[in-house]
Amino acid sequence: MTSGESGIGSSGGDDFEERFRSEGDRLARLLGRIYGDHPALAGSLEAALRLARTSWEERSPDLKELDRRRLEHPDWFLSNDMLGGFCYADLYAGGMAGLRERIPYFRELGLTYLHVMPPFKVPEGNSDGGYAVSSYRELNPRLGTITDLRLLGEALRASGISLAVDFVFNHTASDHEWARRAAAGDPVYRDYYWMFDTRELPDAFEATTREIFPDDHPGSFVQLDDGTWVWASFHSFQWDLNYANPAVFVAMAGEMLFLANQGVEVLRMDAVPFIWKQLGTSSENLPQAHLLLQAFNAVCRIAAPAMLFLSEAIVHPDDVVGYVRPDECQLSYNPLQMALTWEALATRDVRLLHHALAERHRLPDGTAWVNYVRSHDDIGWTFADEDAVRLGIDPSGHRRFLNDYYTGRFEGSFSRGVAFQFNPKTGDSRVSGATASLLGLESGDAGAIDRILLAYSLALSTGGIPLLFLGDEVGQLNDYGQLEVEGRSGDSRWVGRPNYPARLYSERNDPSTDAGKVYSRMRRLIQLRKENSQFAGGELRTIDSGNSRILAFERPGGGKPLLVLANVGDYPEQAADRAFADFPGAWTDLISRRSRTLGDGVALAAHEVLWLVRA
Ligand code: OTU
Numbered sequence: 001m002t003s004g005e006s007g008i009g010s011s012g013g014d015d016f017e018e019r020f021r022s023e024g025d026r027l028a029r030l031l032g033r034i035y036g037d038h039p040a041l042a043g044s045l046e047a048a049l050r051l052a053r054t055s056w057e058e059r060s061p062d063l064k065e066l067d068r069r070r071l072e073h074p075d076w077f078l079s080n081d082m083l084g085g086f087c088y089a090d091l092y093a094g095g096m097a098g099l100r101e102r103i104p105y106f107r108e109l110g111l112t113y114l115h116v117m118p119p120f121k122v123p124e125g126n127s128d129g130g131y132a133v134s135s136y137r138e139l140n141p142r143l144g145t146i147t148d149l150r151l152l153g154e155a156l157r158a159s160g161i162s163l164a165v166d167f168v169f170n171h172t173a174s175d176h177e178w179a180r181r182a183a184a185g186d187p188v189y190r191d192y193y194w195m196f197d198t199r200e201l202p203d204a205f206e207a208t209t210r211e212i213f214p215d216d217h218p219g220s221f222v223q224l225d226d227g228t229w230v231w232a233s234f235h236s237f238q239w240d241l242n243y244a245n246p247a248v249f250v251a252m253a254g255e256m257l258f259l260a261n262q263g264v265e266v267l268r269m270d271a272v273p274f275i276w277k278q279l280g281t282s283s284e285n286l287p288q289a290h291l292l293l294q295a296f297n298a299v300c301r302i303a304a305p306a307m308l309f310l311s312e313a314i315v316h317p318d319d320v321v322g323y324v325r326p327d328e329c330q331l332s333y334n335p336l337q338m339a340l341t342w343e344a345l346a347t348r349d350v351r352l353l354h355h356a357l358a359e360r361h362r363l364p365d366g367t368a369w370v371n372y373v374r375s376h377d378d379i380g381w382t383f384a385d386e387d388a389v390r391l392g393i394d395p396s397g398h399r400r401f402l403n404d405y406y407t408g409r410f411e412g413s414f415s416r417g418v419a420f421q422f423n424p425k426t427g428d429s430r431v432s433g434a435t436a437s438l439l440g441l442e443s444g445d446a447g448a449i450d451r452i453l454l455a456y457s458l459a460l461s462t463g464g465i466p467l468l469f470l471g472d473e474v475g476q477l478n479d480y481g482q483l484e485v486e487g488r489s490g491d492s493r494w495v496g497r498p499n500y501p502a503r504l505y506s507e508r509n510d511p512s513t514d515a516g517k518v519y520s521r522m523r524r525l526i527q528l529r530k531e532n533s534q535f536a537g538g539e540l541r542t543i544d545s546g547n548s549r550i551l552a553f554e555r556p557g558g559g560k561p562l563l564v565l566a567n568v569g570d571y572p573e574q575a576a577d578r579a580f581a582d583f584p585g586a587w588t589d590l591i592s593r594r595s596r597t598l599g600d601g602v603a604l605a606a607h608e609v610l611w612l613v614r615a
Helices: 016-035 041-058 061-072 089-093 096-101 103-109 146-158 177-183 200-206 246-261 287-303 317-321 335-347 351-359 385-390 395-406 448-461 480-484 492-496 502-506 514-531
Strands: 084-087 113-116 135-139 162-167 171-173 221-223 229-231 238-240 266-269 308-311 331-333 368-372 418-420 430-432 465-469 550-555 562-567 586-589 595-597 609-614
Touching (some): 016 287, 041 287, 096 103, 113 266, 200 221, 200 229, 229 238, 246 287, 287 308, 317 335, 335 351, 335 368, 351 550, 368 448, 385 395, 430 492, 448 465, 448 562, 502 514
Parallel strands (some): 084 113, 162 266, 266 308, 368 465
Antiparallel strands (some): 171 238, 221 229
């Protein structure tokens, strides 16, 4: 580093001036590519750089120290120690202060990252679970204040837990100040959104866009009282921001840096596919969406280098990986592994999941998957049609089967999910529900607890950060009462967002209860992951077990391999004789502590999972 010392008006950061220069250059190039000859380009670049500088100046010494540590160990999040959890502040703990009080439990569980669902100011009534943000700088007063958010971040950090929150940056609530000014006719703010006086352009855009929440409104636009049409990909009260206007990029960069300086370490980039629109396209996953993320990343690298981006793109797997790069989003949800874990448990057939792990698991160095069993949203069947066809599976018929299976319509299904956003025009549908209900605990199926652990064992072992819906570890069920709360009745995802299950948590150390059974086994898996460095990073090699019910893969672990085997079937299964010829000799199963010989095939009990290391 040479330039730092000579920097004019040096902002007190060791490497700040160096980052300012190199990342500032990158930002200039990116904005140049996005905005071309837009007259506001130069001014916007200058404004963004100014923001980055002041934000750094205002950043607390504590966070700058974190920046230094993260820059020194940029791969920290690839550690096998990592474990994520997520919850709603109100449902789980009554608000920010309550969450602070749960930190001892988070430590007991082994969390190193906590995603608090959007806690920001929202409209009254339906706010899409917080995803309609009225202000990025104020919290929902029922949850606390922005100071509470900062204090939560500090308290978590002191316990080795990174705070994650959403950056809901594709849209604002229709009562955000910018939106209110736009609706009132202020031309500056009308240009923050996609607003049209006639149907001409909305019609043209809608000819190629997809309906996301068809239960709420058809198409991508909604009409205001004065006749204006405004782009709303999700609910009618969530208006898409117009990033074709560089002022919007600058304004949102400011909101992002504000959050960074509250101590947010992982920023969940909500709905990334949708941020750039273009006539004649699907207006999803366009090249400019990537450039915009990289531009946000450049700003972040200058002013809050500790912060990571987590991409939330629940789309075709080819498009999902497109967002994952060290200079774009370092983390991404893994919706393919999520969906195919459910698929394998329903079909008792691991072939699609095996194929995904073999062909679609690899990510660039310095990035990682976030592996979840379920989110707060629906389960969408986002596997690639072409992968299914290769295995002789009819993709749309298969999706119909999975929807029927997980909503319990399929004869003999163990599942109690609820349909979400059935679209009669396309036949598309998704499934809502809590893990335990979806896997048979609600219907009283004997295999339910084993299936819950099997599903989580995969999220914990394939590589990346495992992410737990808090409550799943004590087997919480669907909460149908949520649909009775004002503003929630039309959205079945609420069934899978239960209140804090106090009774289940109080039973968690009682092995005679379901909660105790799930919890003790989950804890053991988590501890084993933390103790065995083979789980670090993302390297994985699939093994053909020769039995379509047994998934098998190797975590190479630098010459000390760990083998994972899982039987998704309801009966004992045997791997093929020669399947493990490359792994001869005596092994120990970490989970059962029993020894295993891999010579002549290997037998697994129904739903059994083995984590094998050399004896
Ligand atoms: C996200 O999900 C959030 O996770 C949802 O809770 C929000 O409602 C939504 O954004 C709007 O903010 O369609 O069914 O490819 O699939 O962003 C969930 C991305 C969703 C979308 C995803 C969206």
